[in-house]
Amino acid sequence: MIDIVNLSLQFGGKYLYRDVNFKINSGDKISLVGSNGTGKSSLLKMLNGMIDPEKGDIFKRKNIAIGYLPQENVTHKGRTLLDEALAGVPDLKELQEKETEITILLNDPDVDDEEKLGLVEQLGEIHHRLEEIDSYSAEARVEKVLLGLGFMARDFEKLTDHFSGGWQMRIALAKMLIAENDLMMMDEPTNHLDIDSLEWLTGFLKTYKGALLLVSHDRRFVNAVTNKTLEIFNTDFTVFNGNFDHYLKAKAERDERLEHEYDQQQRKMKDIQQFVERFRYKASKAKQVQSRVKMLGKFDKVDLPDFEKSISFRFPEPPKSGEIVYEVKNLSMRFGDNLVLDKIDYLRRWVCSPAEKKVVWHLHFFCSKRQIF
């Protein structure tokens, strides 16, 4: 489907990749991994023609339909949610508009019979194409995807302008899923999803027949929907077959080997360095010193992998408060027409059940964010 040949990309002299090669075949479900800033998003952008490589080629199969969900900054405006999502069905809007246009002309008494014959023929072709793309069930399919991604039926006629950033990303995701592409590229699609929508998306992608190139930090999700891993590491691409867990195992072995090679190389370099320091001013050793200095310059340095850093937290036990921690009476809150709290009464005592604790935590978090307490 896509063939990446001898590709290099750099920004301001810093190479993200150098002379890399990679193929995406139909049915590949690839997880693209690498530490922050290694160039995952840049690769997707390059494959979508948004940035140019410094060198190399990207060959794409003819007429390939590619969907791309960027990591951020997507906005939709001027259409209802349903219309915007329906725009994801390829050719549907254009075909429907053309159908309306021809129907009007066919009813126009000023259009002569010969011209009408041609229009009827065109209309037949349009109907054939509409059938091909299963246009009559398009709306039902679109609604299913929107509901799966957490939209409510009452949102369908709402203008997209009124959706927040996270929901804008969901609209873009919905449009891409609806489009039935040969290849979908997604940059952190789960960032804006709740658990239910994430479950739904996982199920959807499991049955998706096309190819997938995915960047995601959600290990469970990646494991469920991919069967190959492309790693960007030290400006190079490495492919691992199998899912993400398999990759982590292979990577751990590789990292251990690299660490060992690194230690060995460091030891060797230190020995040489010590020799040079020791005999630098000794005329009888001048030749050996010179050759060792040369050796030092010729080392092909082993780079250490980026080991994941772990941070540990310890929260001190808080001092016990009074019997009543806080009390809420008749608390309401709204954003415009959106009533989010309706006359809440709540008494928070020191001891409470786990379920109660959860409610209190949510309430407290919600209210403290808005500086009520």
Ligand SMILES: Nc1ncnc2c1ncn2[C@@H]1O[C@H](COP(=O)(O)OP(=O)(O)OP(=O)(O)O)[C@@H](O)[C@H]1O
């Ligand atoms: N247009 C640009 N001009 C200059 N530098 C850029 C440009 N785009 C990206 N970079 C730099 O290239 C590097 C790779 O960026 P990119 O966003 O591709 O990384 P990433 O692997 O997607 O990171 P993350 O995991 O944080 O999403 C970063 O150092 C970034 O600052």
Ligand SMILES: [Mg+2]
């Ligand atoms: Mg990125």
